[in-house]
Each structure stands twice: as C-alpha cells, then as structure tokens.
Amino acid sequence: MQLIGWRELTRNFIVCSILVTDKKIDNFDEVNYFLKFRGPDDTNFILDEVNNFSFVHNLLSITGDKTNQPFVQNGVVCLYNGEIYNYKEFGDYDSDGCCLVDLYEEFGIEFVKKLDGEFSICLLDFTNDKIIIATDPFKTKPLFYSNTNNSFGSSTYETPLKKIGHEVIKKAKPNTAMVFKMSTSELVEEFTIVEWDLNQTKNHFEDWNRAFELSISKRAKDASKKVFIGLSSGYDSGVICCELMKQKIPFKAYTVHGTTEEMSVLNERHKLFDDDIFELEHLYKSVEIREQHRKLLKEHTERFAWTIRTTASDYTESFDLADERGSAWMSLICSNSIKEDRKIYLSGVGGDEIFSDYGFNGKRFTKHSNFGGLFPEDLTTIFPWPSFYYSSMESYIAKEEYVTGVYGVEGRYPYLDKKVVQEFLSLSHNLKNSQYKSVLDNYFVENNYKFSRGKKVGF
Numbered sequence: 001m002q003l004i005g006w007r008e009l010t011r012n013f014i015v016c017s018i019l020v021t022d023k024k025i026d027n028f029d030e031v032n033y034f035l036k037f038r039g040p041d042d043t044n045f046i047l048d049e050v051n052n053f054s055f056v057h058n059l060l061s062i063t064g065d066k067t068n069q070p071f072v073q074n075g076v077v078c079l080y081n082g083e084i085y086n087y088k089e090f091g092d093y094d095s096d097g098c099c100l101v102d103l104y105e106e107f108g109i110e111f112v113k114k115l116d117g118e119f120s121i122c123l124l125d126f127t128n129d130k131i132i133i134a135t136d137p138f139k140t141k142p143l144f145y146s147n148t149n150n151s152f153g154s155s156t157y158e159t160p161l162k163k164i165g166h167e168v169i170k171k172a173k174p175n176t177a178m179v180f181k182m183s184t185s186e187l188v189e190e191f192t193i194v195e196w197d198l199n200q201t202k203n204h205f206e207d208w209n210r211a212f213e214l215s216i217s218k219r220a221k222d223a224s225k226k227v228f229i230g231l232s233s234g235y236d237s238g239v240i241c242c243e244l245m246k247q248k249i250p251f252k253a254y255t256v257h258g259t260t261e262e263m264s265v266l267n268e269r270h271k272l273f274d275d276d277i278f279e280l281e282h283l284y285k286s287v288e289i290r291e292q293h294r295k296l297l298k299e300h301t302e303r304f305a306w307t308i309r310t311t312a313s314d315y316t317e318s319f320d321l322a323d324e325r326g327s328a329w330m331s332l333i334c335s336n337s338i339k340e341d342r343k344i345y346l347s348g349v350g351g352d353e354i355f356s357d358y359g360f361n362g363k364r365f366t367k368h369s370n371f372g373g374l375f376p377e378d379l380t381t382i383f384p385w386p387s388f389y390y391s392s393m394e395s396y397i398a399k400e401e402y403v404t405g406v407y408g409v410e411g412r413y414p415y416l417d418k419k420v421v422q423e424f425l426s427l428s429h430n431l432k433n434s435q436y437k438s439v440l441d442n443y444f445v446e447n448n449y450k451f452s453r454g455k456k457v458g459f
Helices: 096-114 158-164 206-220 235-246 263-270 287-300 325-340 351-355 391-406 418-425 438-447
Strands: 006-011 017-021 042-048 053-059 071-073 076-084 117-125 130-135 144-146 153-155 176-181 186-192 226-230 251-257 278-284 305-309 316-320 342-346 410-412
Touching (some): 076 096, 096 130, 096 176, 096 186, 206 438, 235 351, 325 391, 351 391
Parallel strands (some): 226 251, 226 342, 251 278, 342 410
Antiparallel strands (some): 006 042, 017 053, 017 153, 071 076, 076 117, 130 176, 176 186, 305 316
C-alpha cells in the first residue's frame, strides 16, 4: 500500500492501545479517551482515504527505538499491543513489532504461531481482502471486535467501537486467530494458536523451574523501563520476588498492609531487601484510599463486567471491576510506581487458575473452584476447565490490564508464559497433586524461601 490518500495526525498524550475501523471518527478525543491512558509516549491517528479505514495507536515505548504504528508494507497494515519476546529470532529489528508483517508475508495467517509474547494483533491485507485478529494464549492484552452489517472494527476497549457506531461488539477469544473477509466483514476462518500437550509424563520439576527462570528473564532482565511487583505473603508474588533476586534483576516491591497476611512470612521476606538492587515500599489500606482509587477507576476505565463461574456447580458471580477491592490496591501500587518511572509490572495472575484451581486435594478454597485442585489421571477429562481461559482468569487479567492501563504501565505475566504452562501440564498427576501449588511449593523448598504451606493469602 502506498501512503497516497493517507492523512496523519500525531498527538502527544500522557500503554499501548489500538483501534481499527471502517467508520468515520468525528469525535476523536471522546473515542480515544480510555485508550489514550495506555499510550503515554505518542498517539498516531491515520485516515486511509482510499480504503476508508482509520487507524489509531497509542504508544507505550518499552522495547527498542520509539516506533509509531501502524506498520505498513506491501499492502499490509498491522497494529498490535503487547510485547514479542522472541522477535530477534526473525531478524535484526529495531523494535519488536517490526517483525510482524515480515512474518505474515513469509508464513501467511499462521504467522502468529511463531510468536512468543503477550499480544493482541489486528492485521489488514488489502491486496488479499483479509483481516486477521489474534491474541496470545490467554489474551493478556484486551481486544474487542465487531463484524456486522458489512462493517469491521477492532479495538483494545469496547467503548471506542460503541462511540463510533459499531454494533454487536464481542470479546476476541484467547489463544485464537480469526480471519475475516474485508469486503464483507464475514468471519471465514479461525484456528487455535497454541496446541497444548496434555500427556502427563514428567516426574520431576526441573523443566518447570527452568521455564520459569527464562520467563522472568525475558520479561525483566535488561528491561528499558524499571520493574516492580506487589509483594504479599502468598505463593505467587513470593516466587516472582525470589526469582528476581536470584537473577539479581533490580526491582521494587510494594506491600499493601492491612490485608490478610501471614506477617511472620512477610517479615522474613522483607529482610531480604537491601534498598540498593532490591527496593521495598510499605503502603497502607484505608477506606478513604479505597474510595479514592475506586472513583479514579470509574472515571478512567470503561466498565468491565467481571464474571466468575464454574461448571462444578451453578455458582456465578458478577460485578464491576472498579468495585473489586484488589483493583483499588493495584491502583494504589501503580500510582506510586509511576512517580519513579516504573513502567513494567510483573503480575502473579494465573498461579491460582493454572496450578491449583483455587483448591487442593479436592477441597475448594473458593466457590468458583472447578475441581478442587485434584488433577485427574486423564487431563483431557477436565481440560480446559472454565478458569483456564475464562472465568477468574479473564476477570483477573482484565483487572490488571485496565488498572495498569490507567497509569501507562505494562503488565507482564510470567505464570502465563506458554512454556511455563506447558511444563506444568506435562507433570504427572501425582506430582501436580503432591502439594498445594506443587511447582511453587517445590520452588520455595529448593530456594529456602519463606512461605506458609497450603495457605491461600494475599491482598
């Protein structure tokens, strides 16, 4: 595609977000309101007057040179949100997203299977009348789309599509690529990106340990922005904290006091901080602080209907993301991290959903547990359980993404790394069931790191 007929308006705003639409955008500032917070480094608005498409990209520049989107090459236009960790495998690119169109030209629609990262992608091939949207295995980066009435739109958030006039807006599916015929907006093909191996054959934790080490390294080592975590006395944040220290990766931890914690565990963890490479800050709960951040989230994020459900019973719970207590404390942490230009947040999401199903040995710790954490000998009989992709997984990822997005912070998810998840799935059912969150339990023991065995705690 040539740039004849394109008009570009570049606006500087104070994380990445994308918008593609074949409808006219009259009220740009209103349409871009929620999106702009995710992209503090730049906003690119391009109108393709030949093909009648508009492209909006709000940039959070993390990897490589500052690179505005969309990527345009040989009649292909691509926007994406996230991080491609293996982009150097494909060539000497200045920035991670620059590999996407080249991969599409080489491998076609299955180019997304080559990617290792956290991403949502929208690619338009004007020459071949195709639109492709795709997400990483757990859709860690939000993506919505509409393909009704011969019209197409896709966006990081739902609200911009509504404001432009798109109808029947849907959430993109995790671990899925969808192919649309551009001229009619008809869905013509979809396929799974990662095919999980459900053979439970491994009787040791070494491969999982190595996969987790690499997961932390690729997300935090040599990062161009400073790293931070929330640290509780629980399993998920504890293992992330310990591995960062093992690899001597500089980071800051924030502990929110006033939550349900094992203080003896937390105090021992705090003793390991030296305020040089590893920094620590104490934050404190109050009703006033919660209400302040609840109000902020309601003003600066679109409404997200948080639904937690299970197939094990008729239990369903639904409420607004901004009303969830953890959202307020996540907002409190982010509001402090950005004061020191800390823009990379390592999240513990997935530890409960993948490694324990909120239970152990058949005992459910929460109402939305599906099988009480008792993994069967034949994993195919329960896979994928509701919270593997949806339910609490989808809801907690949304919490992290919507809250961090307000502050221009990038959330990264070491427990949702595809190799980390695959190595857990490959463990024998006996090893999975040997302890609550067996892979994390084993990690604590091997590294002599303080934890409270079998207890579910945290803010």
